[in-house]
Each structure stands twice: as structure tokens, then as C-alpha cells.
Amino acid sequence: MPEVLPDIEQDSQTDASNDLDPGYMVICWDDPVNLMEYVTHVFQTVFGWERKKAEKKMREVHNLGKSLLTRESLEKAEFYVHQLQKYNLHATLERDTK
Amino acid sequence: MKLLRGGQKKFQFEIDRTEKFLLFHALKLYPAVPASHHRLSKDRHIPNREENQHLLDEALKAQRIEQRKQIESLLNDPHRFVEFEDGYRISFTREEIEWLLQALNDVRVGSWIALGSPDQQAETKKRLAKQAAPHVMAMDVAGYFETDFLHAITDGTPPDHE
Numbered sequence: 001m002p003e004v005l006p007d008i009e010q011d012s013q014t015d016a017s018n019d020l021d022p023g024y025m026v027i028c029w030d031d032p033v034n035l036m037e038y039v040t041h042v043f044q045t046v047f048g049w050e051r052k053k054a055e056k057k058m059r060e061v062h063n064l065g066k067s068l069l070t071r072e073s074l075e076k077a078e079f080y081v082h083q084l085q086k087y088n089l090h091a092t093l094e095r096d097t098k
Numbered sequence: 099m100k101l102l103r104g105g106q107k108k109f110q111f112e113i114d115r116t117e118k119f120l121l122f123h124a125l126k127l128y129p130a131v132p133a134s135h136h137r138l139s140k141d142r143h144i145p146n147r148e149e150n151q152h153l154l155d156e157a158l159k160a161q162r163i164e165q166r167k168q169i170e171s172l173l174n175d176p177h178r179f180v181e182f183e184d185g186y187r188i189s190f191t192r193e194e195i196e197w198l199l200q201a202l203n204d205v206r207v208g209s210w211i212a213l214g215s216p217d218q219q220a221e222t223k224k225r226l227a228k229q230a231a232p233h234v235m236a237m238d239v240a241g242y243f244e245t246d247f248l249h250a251i252t253d254g255t256p257p258d259h260e
Contacts, residue, residue: 032218033210035241037248038203045196074145078138082154085136086161087200088207092139 024077026069029090030061042087043069046080071096099243101250107192109250114185124239125169128201129162130208162204165197195247202247206240209233 028039036058043054047070060067069091070080077093084091099117103110113121136158138144138151172178172194179186190198212233213221225234 032216032221033207033237034203035244035248037252038199038244041199041248041252078150078154081138082157085154085158088131088136088203092137093144094139094141095144 022071022073023096024074025071025094025096026077026080026084027092027094028057028061028067028069028084029092030065031090034089036062038087039089042084042089046083046087099246101246102187104250108189109192109195110187110189111246111250112185112187113179118179118186120239121243122173124205124236124243125173125198125201127205127208127236128166128169130205130236131211132208133159135211165201168194168197169201192251195251199244199247202240202244206237206244209236209240213237 039058039061040051040054043049043057044051047054049057057067057069070077072080074093081091081093099121100112101109102112134155136154138154139147141147144150179188210216210221210233213230216223
């Protein structure tokens with residue numbers, strides 16, 4: 001009797017692994033216009049971080065030119081980027097290729 | 099602007115006439131950041147990049163329209179600013195301060211973009227150009243009030259304006 005294998009249909013429209021994989025980095029880039037105190041406040045508000053952590057991340061942005069704020073799924077990363085841009089911080093999401 | 103009383107939910111400030119004029123002037127410039135200024139990603143290979151960029155632009159646009167309405171209602175509320183001898187007393191909720199911060203920072207960033215997004219060195223030179231004056235003033239005024247509001251909600255201490 002021939003073996004019957006399940007018919008697996010490829011869905012070319014969606015890629016679940018892309019949406020759920022925490023392979024997206026939310027990055028905040030330095031600019032000379034946003035006040036340091038303001039950036040700290042936004043990090044606390046958007047991520048719910050304690051002041052110490054928010055200040056550390058703000059200093060990374062200021063001293064290194066950018067800071068990786070969090071790794072998330074695509075959907076969540078988009079949400080955070082939107083929140084940060086609402087406050088006019090220079091934030092983007094990038095794919096984590098490591 | 100001086101913080102008179104601060105709590106978890108409500109903050110009362112004393113503001114003199116010049117400060118009120120400047121605060122109104124800055125808020126009337128909102129929104130100042132050009133639409134579609136923000137990019138979702140620098141990576142061209144993000145799934146549905148264009149579609150998601152469009153959604154982001156639309157969401158930011160809707161938020162600005164809503165915030166503009168809130169600001170207009172604040173500026174046009176005759177009971178909001180209570181006059182006394184040397185100026186006014188005004189109260190804001192924590193939520194109102196949050197959207198005032200967003201609006202003021204929008205004016206600050208938008209004015210900086212209008213100056214050509216200069217780095218700190220270039221900004222010093224650009225500040226001297228006559229045509230830059232309105233943008234420089236808006237940037238500084240927005241920054242002044244941002245600092246006051248941040249200090250009020252953070253620790254209640256008055257900022258050290260240079």
C-alpha cells in the first residue's frame with residue numbers, strides 16, 4: 001500500500017515566523033535636538049523602565065550614536081517604533097541578522 | 099514658569115505674562131515636523147515595508163490631528179488660565195502634560211528640521227543667520243517649557259535655565 005503523506009500547502013501570503021520571531025531590533029539614533037532629559041522620560045513612558053535603566057540607554061544613544069532598545073517580533077517592534085516616533089525620537093526597526 | 103503644587107495626577111503652575119505669550123506662540127506652531135518625516139526602517143527588506151510605512155504615516159497623522167484639537171481647546175479655554183497680579187495660575191493633569199511635551203518637542207524638532215537639521219557645530223553658525231531667528235526662537239522656547247514640565251513631573255524641582 002502506498003504511503004499517504006499529508007498535503008502541505010505553502011502559504012505564500014504570510015510568513016508566521018517573520019511575524020512572531022523576536023528578530024527585529026528597535027533602535028534609537030542620536031540627534032542633536034532631543035533633550036537628554038526628554039529622551040529618558042520617553043524611554044520610561046514607552047517601555048515602563050526605571051529611571052536608571054532609561055538613563056543608561058539614553059547615554060548609549062548620546063555617546064555611541066545609537067542604542068538597541070529591545071528585540072521583538074515584527075509587530076511589536078513596529079508598535080514601539082510608532083510610540084517613540086509619536087514623541088519625535090529618531091527610532092527605527094532593523095532586522096537582527098546575527 | 100514655577101511649579102506651585104505637584105501630585106500624582108494634577109500640577110499647578112504659576113506663569114508670568116511673557117511666558118504665557120511664549121507658550122501660546124510655541125503651541126500655535128504645532129505640528130511643525132513635516133508629515134512622512136519618520137521612517138519605519140533603514141532596512142529595505144523588512145516584510146511589507148511600504149504598506150507598514152503607510153500605516154505608520156497614517157497613525158501619526160491621526161494622532162497629530164487629535165492633539166491639535168486638544169491644544170486648540172486648551173488655548174481657547176478662558177477658565178484655564180486664572181489671572182492674578184503678576185501673571186496666571188494654570189493646572190494641568192499628568193496626561194495633559196504628556197501631550198504638551200509631545201507637542202512642544204514636535205515644535206522643537208520641526209524647527210530644527212527647518213534649520214536644515216544641523217549638527218551642534220553647524221547649529222551655532224546657523225543661529226547667527228537672520229532668517230533663522232524664528233526657528234531658533236521656537237526651538238529654544240519649546241525646550242524651555244519642556245524642561246519645566248519634565249522637572250515638574252520627575253521630581254518637582256525647578257530647572258536651572260541657563
